[in-house]
Amino acid sequence: MAESRFDIVIFGATGFTGQFVVEEVARVSEEEGLTWAVAGRSMDKLQKVLTQASKMTGKELEEKTILIADTSNYESLLEMAKKAKVILNCVGPYRFYGEQVVKASIEGGASHLDISGEPQYMEKMQLMYHGKAKESKVYVVSACGFDSIPAEYGILHALQKFDGQVNSVESYMEFHTGPEGAAINSGTLESALYGFLHAGELKSLRKSLFPEALPSFKHKITKRSAFFKSDVINKWCTTFLGSDKSVIYRTQQYNHLEGKTKPVRYITNILVKKTRKDDFFKILLTLSPSCKV
Ligand SMILES: NC(=O)c1ccc[n+]([C@@H]2O[C@H](COP(=O)([O-])OP(=O)(O)OC[C@H]3O[C@@H](n4cnc5c(N)ncnc54)[C@H](OP(=O)(O)O)[C@@H]3O)[C@@H](O)[C@H]2O)c1
Incomplete structure (x- = not known):
């Protein structure tokens, strides 16, 4: 796997849940020696999230890399995936926005973790992408939250x-x-x-x-x-x-x-x-x- 990839990219970092994920990653990444970046569709909002997370954690985050990606632009998702080892996808409802991120992750060689609580999305992704993920040697893991x-x-x-x-x-x-x-x-x-x-x-x-x-x-x-x-x-x-x-x-x-x-x-x-x-x-x-x- 290319050395230049971030260990973690938090996609949907500006959301209600995404902001908690940013704070937690900021807290644990140093100890674990992990590199990470945030991603979403608004540079301005993402910058504000980093500033807020910096206040909450006391960590220096203003210089963190920001990647711009939008679920309506597959190329931007693919570019994001090529820069990540693991994508933590916090963009929902997954019924509408999830599949293209899973597809781009597999194509771009990144594992995909999400916090979906939507059975239809999860089972559909398993049905459609299990084989492809296996071939690409990446993981697609859902429900990494309170669900389940x-x-x-x-x-x-x-x-x-x-x-x-x-x-x-x-x-x-x-x-x-x-x-x-x-x-x-x-x-x-x-x-x-x-x-x-x-x-x-x-x-x-x-x-x-x-x-x-x-x-x-x-x-x-x-x-x-x-x-x-x-x-x-x-x-x-x-x-x-x-x-x-x-x-x-x-x-x-x-x-x-x-x-x-x-x-x-x-x-x-x-x-x-x-x-x-x-x-x-x-x-x-x-x-x-x-x-x-
Ligand atoms: N498993 C669990 O326990 C658990 C817990 C909490 C939440 N969840 C799930 O997590 C998902 C997010 O919930 P939330 O409450 O955090 O939602 P939210 O606050 O509405 O956040 C949605 C996020 O998705 C982004 N987004 C929306 N459309 C996008 C697009 N076209 N391209 C790129 N980014 C886009 C938003 O970006 P902007 O800021 O640019 O709009 C925002 O960052 C939901 O599906 C929810 O069910 C699961």
Whole structure:
């Protein structure tokens, strides 16, 4: 791999999440001896992000390289990919902007990591680009965020620590908010909404990706109503509709096909709480006006 490549290029560094990634990379890169650059479509905004990250971390970042790349310009994505060993792609919704970055990364010889929580995008990318990525000896890894690192690690932990055959893992999630209440950023909300609206695409995608279904589980879990009181935690819950289930299914499929481990059934729940009226309105207000349903 060419020496001139940056170890990491953060694409979408100006976004809500991208800015956290910049700060974290700034913190750990020195210790790890990593070179890095930021990328996006606005030089001015990227410069401001570096200035802000410099204030937050106390690191000298004003001279960091800025690469200009736009998802509507494939050549600019390819140029960016040729300058990176790994692209941390924070540009979403991935349904709209992800594929061209994955394609350019593979062509340009860079590995691609993203924080997508969109099952249709992730499974489509695996279906279309797994072989090409393998040929180019690069990795395409999705869901490197809240979706779905805790779920993956949780199952690994259970497999390692449970003294017996793990049949199913069930997780319970509870949201806590500070005095200002809850809010969700528009980019994330938009991605989630499009995901729900197009969930129907998953069936045919999955059939092509995994023609053979996982063997049925020996110990069935009793069907529950949409809202149920868990006898494990003694609180009211409902199914969490995030992407964890889909991500875990892909891991279980892979492990099963490779003959590594017996598949584990995964169920995710979220605790039901009373939502404050002003929280609910805040969430609605963040809905992007460009979100066409
Ligand atoms: N897995 C997880 O746990 C997790 C957590 C958080 C977020 N996410 C996902 O991460 C994605 C980003 O979320 P966010 O809330 O950070 O969104 P955001 O604040 O709206 O940021 C979007 C970023 O994409 C850039 N962008 C948009 N269109 C572009 C284009 N045509 N070319 C180049 N850059 C473009 C924006 O650049 P400009 O500044 O130039 O507009 C901005 O940097 C979403 O898909 C979200 O679901 C996942």
